[in-house]
Amino acid sequence: MSVEIYFCPDHPLEHLDFVATYSVMQDWLIDCDGGFLETLDSCAEVIDGPQTINCASCGNSARFGRPPSALEQIAKQAEDG
Numbered sequence: 001m002s003v004e005i006y007f008c009p010d011h012p013l014e015h016l017d018f019v020a021t022y023s024v025m026q027d028w029l030i031d032c033d034g035g036f037l038e039t040l041d042s043c044a045e046v047i048d049g050p051q052t053i054n055c056a057s058c059g060n061s062a063r064f065g066r067p068p069s070a071l072e073q074i075a076k077q078a079e080d081g
């Protein structure tokens with residue numbers, strides 16, 4: 001069984017957290033002109049997404065699949081100097 005996960009393409013073994021961007025439904029308190037005053041909840045419902053998933057450490061666009069093995073990663077780092 002192959003395990004597929006999100007991983008950072010440059011640092012698959014070190015960068016393990018990601019920022020995912022979703023469209024959410026949220027209640028706002030507004031004034032009589034329709035101007036924003038404040039949010040009333042953090043998120044009522046997820047509408048769509050994730051649109052993007054980026055590495056939380058370096059900002060790279062995350063890849064999904066089988067991450068490079070530790071040996072492949074060490075060889076790549078040696079090639080990169």
Ligand SMILES: [Zn+2]
Nearest residue numbers: 008015055058
């Ligand atoms: Zn990263």
